[in-house]
Amino acid sequence: MSKRSAQLKQLIDAEIKYEMMAAIKLVKQTANAKFKESFDVAIRLGVDSRKSDQNVRGVSNLPHGVGKNIKIAVFADVADPKDLMKAGAIKVGMDDLVEDMKAGNLDYDRVIATPAAMKLVGKLGQLLGPKGLMPNPKTGSVTNDVLQAVKQASKGQAVFRTDKAGVIHCSIGRVDFDDEKLSDNFVHLMKDLKKLKPSSSKGIYFQSCSLSSTMGPGVVVDMQTLPI
Numbered sequence: 001m002s003k004r005s006a007q008l009k010q011l012i013d014a015e016i017k018y019e020m021m022a023a024i025k026l027v028k029q030t031a032n033a034k035f036k037e038s039f040d041v042a043i044r045l046g047v048d049s050r051k052s053d054q055n056v057r058g059v060s061n062l063p064h065g066v067g068k069n070i071k072i073a074v075f076a077d078v079a080d081p082k083d084l085m086k087a088g089a090i091k092v093g094m095d096d097l098v099e100d101m102k103a104g105n106l107d108y109d110r111v112i113a114t115p116a117a118m119k120l121v122g123k124l125g126q127l128l129g130p131k132g133l134m135p136n137p138k139t140g141s142v143t144n145d146v147l148q149a150v151k152q153a154s155k156g157q158a159v160f161r162t163d164k165a166g167v168i169h170c171s172i173g174r175v176d177f178d179d180e181k182l183s184d185n186f187v188h189l190m191k192d193l194k195k196l197k198p199s200s201s202k203g204i205y206f207q208s209c210s211l212s213s214t215m216g217p218g219v220v221v222d223m224q225t226l227p228i
Contacts, residue, residue: 011026011029011030012026012030012217012219014220016220017220017221017222017223018219018220018221018222019221019222019225020183020186020221020222020225020226021179021183023211023219023220023221023222024179024182024183024186024211025179026219027039027175027211027212027213027216027219028175028179028213030213030216030217030219031175031213031214031215031216032216033213033214033215033216035214036067036174036175036176037174037175037213037214037215037216038066038067038171038173038174038175038213038214039171039172039173039174039175039177039182039211039213040169040170040171040172040211040212040213040214041168041169041170041171041172041186041189041209041210041211042167042168042169042209042210042212042218043167043168043190043193043206043208043209044165044166044167044206044207044208044209045162045166045167045168045193045201045205045206045207046166046201046202046203046204046205046206046207047162047166047198047201047205048166048201049162049163049164049165049166050164051200053198053200054162054198054200054201055161055162056160056161056162056168056193056196056197056198057136057138057139057160057161057162057196058138058139058159058160058192058193058196059138059139059140059141059157059158059159059160060157060158060160060188060189060192060193061152061155061157061188062155062156062157062158062172062173062185062188062189063181063184063185063188064156064173064177064181064182064184064185065155065156065173066156066157066158066171066172066173066174067156067173067174067176067177068156068174070088070109070110070153070154070156070157071090071107071108071109071110072088072089072090072091072108072109072110072111072112072150072153072154073089073090073091073092073097073101073108073110073111073112074089074091074092074093074111074112074113074146074150075093075094075097075098075111075112075113075114075117075118075120075121075135076092076094076112076113076114076117076146077094077114077116077117078092083147084146084147084150087147087150087151087154088150088151088153088154089112089150090108091108094117094120095120098120098121098123098124101124101127101128102124102127106127106128106131106133108133109153110133110141110153110157110159111128111133111134111135111141112135112141112142112143112146112149112150112153113135113141113142113146114142114143114144114146115142115143115144118135118142121134121135132159132161139159140152141153158170158171158172158185158189160189160193166207168193170189172185172186172189173185175213186211186226187226187227187228190206190226190228191228193206194206194228206223208220208223209221209223
């Protein structure tokens, strides 16, 4: 363990579950990397991710965004892309966009497509899938209303999906956000997750939750202190 890591861990008692606002303050206190770190959450859900009907996947339109410019590509057959570009898209196309991505231009945070374009986008599965960029109706990235999808994505969203252990990982902002903005985003995300609880999931749904900065240690949150 590095000297920095040891010093940070001294500030956090691993045996304690912290009240939400106290946890947020601790994460910000321990974020001292040389770059502006993300404010991340890891939430263990009471689901069996091996069962398809218990995979939790979706998107949360965070009230205060995530604190960075979102690079968006759009697959849509439109005569004039100016409205989409004005809304936040940096690239709009069809076959030309496929070829551009095949050439290695994949520096995007979100890829949005119309249902009609998905046959084309399917050719990019091996490129977009591993990067978590493949459009999906459950995350609002496959839609006929691509303009609205671009507007929402450009504001900043938490896109999430349970991993093999049933854990959700995502960012809810930056460590330089006000405490209140981080708490608003956090509670908003948790409420959206609560709505997505699979009917076949039994027992406690929210098993545990920790907050952290990109390079900082995790702070366990007392779930009873969340207003959800």
